[in-house]
Amino acid sequence: MNTRIMHLYRWPIKRGTFSLCFFSLTLALNPSVSVYARTITDMAGRTLSIKDTIRRVLPADPKSSILLMSAADTLLVARARIPGTSFHTLLSPRYLKLPVVDSRNQEEILAKAPDLIIAGLHLPTKSTEQFDILQKRTGVPVVVIDLTLSSLDSVYRFLGYLFDNRQLCNELAFWLKDLFDRIMLYIDNASAPEQSVYYALGANGLMTDPPGSIHTEVLDMLRLKNVASVNHKGGGHAMVSMEQILQWNPQVILTASFRGGDNATASAFNSTIWSGVAAVRNRQIYLIPAQPFGWLDHPSSVNRIAGLIWLTHVFYKRDIELTIGDLRSFYSRFYGYNMDSKIAHDLLLSTKCMER
């Protein structure tokens, strides 16, 4: 975890004329911009000055948008656009009423007059340059948070300190930490699952993510045998061939159910060629729930906690009632949605594709 330093610090006015002009422009547009009273270090180690009290928070990307729904709550002035998604169920309508802002449009950002912008990254891999630029252009401090699955609890603690809203955020952080501890303790004591897993993406099921990818952190955390032994660096998913999948012969297949799009269960798994794969032969195909956000990924934010709870049940046979309890608790705390246990049961049942 990053150390957090707190200083009293003034905004440094030692930039070029252009920045100065821009700065004064921002000043004119946003009269409340002048009081950057405290200095913090964000999770990427960047030092920046922010206001004493934060009243308006804007997410820079869909991932942090999802995370902030629970943590920033009333401070959130807009949510990020999640492209291709037309509707979300199982989510508090309060969040859906928020206006949508595309952070690529800096005018829109300024129009919302945020006190700070929160940007999510999987640390420590990526450069933060884009956010430095965003900060410079808009004059609004951009705080980077770490979206790595295992450090989500510390993200909430950091946000509590940032927004000076320790009670809510610490509660969420505590809940997450407790969940991690319980699940890790459980799988430490349970027998390791034998089944190998293939994470099928794309309309034909031939896209996947190898172990170590940001998209498969849940699988890695649960120490599941992800068969996709491919070398894939950079963004996006890895393309593999049917031949490789036949060779890997996974015993379980997890498929993302795409909102409004195709998923591999519908088309590819009905073909004869997939029946050569053990998972398809033995009907060990699971459809990953996607409401309100994907359980395993898509996007890779706090929504993955649901996947963690679910897959512990699937692979380590954790008690179903405990699983449902955790899921309900997760939905109510993070999505503001009170899921009754019948819906939770149905959700869990619907994940298993029994018939081809």
Add this chain to the structure above:
Amino acid sequence: MHYPDSFKLIILFIICMIAAFVSLVVGHVNIEPREIMQIFLSVIKGEPMQDLNSTIILSLRLPRIAAAFLIGGALALNGSVYQSLFRNPMVSPSILGLSSGAGFGAALAITLGLNMLLTYFVAFAGGIAAVMSVLVLTRIGGNVLQKNLVLILAGMVAGTFFSALLSILKYLADPDNTLPNIVYWLMGSLASVQTMTLIPLAVIILPSVMILSRFGWQLDIMSCGEDEAKTLGVAVQQVRIVSIVLATLMTSAAVCVTGIIGWVGLFIPHCARFIMGQRNSLLLPASFLAGGAFLILADCFSRAIISTEIPIGITTSLIGAFFFVILIIRIGRKSQYD
């Protein structure tokens, strides 16, 4: 004069067979040639084996090779046909905006979640729209001298327009799932080919190739110019419409299955011209065979060289660019001595 040409065609066919065989042997799973023979023998005997290797050979590699052959052939043939029709050796399906048009159509169908048949249809509509707009623009804007220039410019216009539409689709698509689907599909891949996809492909491509090859000589005559071809007895309008429709149909079908594969339509016809000379009646079948062999090898390279699949559009563009430079140098040298 007659004999060596058909001999060359036979050689090209043998090259195709060799490429197909190499492609059968190469892959992530190591299968010995002897075992492949056994698998084929068992199929001939009517008692197909059910093990992993025979599934890989019969349901994966064989359909992929067949699809690569058909699609590579179709794209190359299409390039040759367009070059004659537009009397311009620099024309190819992608330069005319056809690939972008069909690509947009197919991407639209992917986004809307349409079934295979409708996808073919929408892609074809996009392709035809692109080619027609190029034709109309050329007719409006081109006098005889600048026709070639206007043609290329019109192709750029159509290509850019449809790429922009495609970009809109990409921009609106879900970055986590629909977008990678479209993006990877656009870069081209034969990964999703199955035995079933071969049927519509073969039904569209094979008859088109037959018909277009029969137009070979008339296309030669038409490369003298429309008026002259008419006075020589060629039904210009008829040949032109049929060729454009068939060529576009083939490319659209290819785009539907594999996404956009660049360069094959420009680079292979030139290779074929180099080997075969310029007569379309021989050039068209030669282009078809050469394009087929090329794409079989490119696909083999794409799927076997590293642990992930390289989109085949990338492979063909890399190889195509490299060989095109060699071709340009050779043509340049040749014309220096003349």
Add this chain to the structure above:
Amino acid sequence: MIKLTNVACGYGKRCVLVNVNGEILPGEIMCILGRNGAGKTTLFKTILGLRMPIKGKVTINGKSPESYKPRELAQLIGYVPQNTSIPFTLTVFDMVMMGSFAAHGSNAWGMPGRENRKRAQEALAIAGIEPLSTALFTEISGGEKRLVIIARALAQQPLFIAMDEPMAHLDPGNQSRLLQLLQQLRELGIGVLMNTHDPSMVLSIANKVMAINEGLICAMGTTAKVLSSTLLSSIYETDMQIAEACDNTGVKHMVCLSRFCSPYERKL
């Protein structure tokens, strides 16, 4: 027989030529005289059925050109355009063989067959360019190209051949070779319709003359009757004279002398 009745032709609605009447029979050579831009090429295209006449009608053997199927029409009338360019490198033989498409079509593979090759060989022989047959069309000289295209028209075995300025840009050697060829065509019973700017050539070879001036036919008839010094002078708006000349063997020829380079003036 090609017959023109009250033909008006031009581009779109704009008439270049009006009231063209005339006919040409197989075995005749008809020359069209006229200034640059007088509409000769347009008239050719109208006769060839590439362009509809604005008024009047063109008939070839009693039917209008559009009513024929393309190949039927191509067996009646061949065309030798002023320039032929082709973006691909085909051989002379390939080019000439194109002419045989009209009569024989292609074989089952869409390729030229044995008949086609035979026809092309004959045409090459008539045009006297057999040695060229394997040369590339793009690499031979302009005069040779002209002969190749004439051979292509011959391979169509048509009743008529329309030639657009066949004499342009030819050196004297090629000119006389072409004149010989025209003579041969007449003997073969082929009607030739051509335009030219060289009155001496008209005098030496043409049976009929059609003279165009200011968008109208100003004279039409047999060469001997029609072609006069005054007619030529009025068409080209320069002083031109037809004279008789004796060559070294004492044979008389009709020649045309134009004022600028006339031997008279040099003598004076």
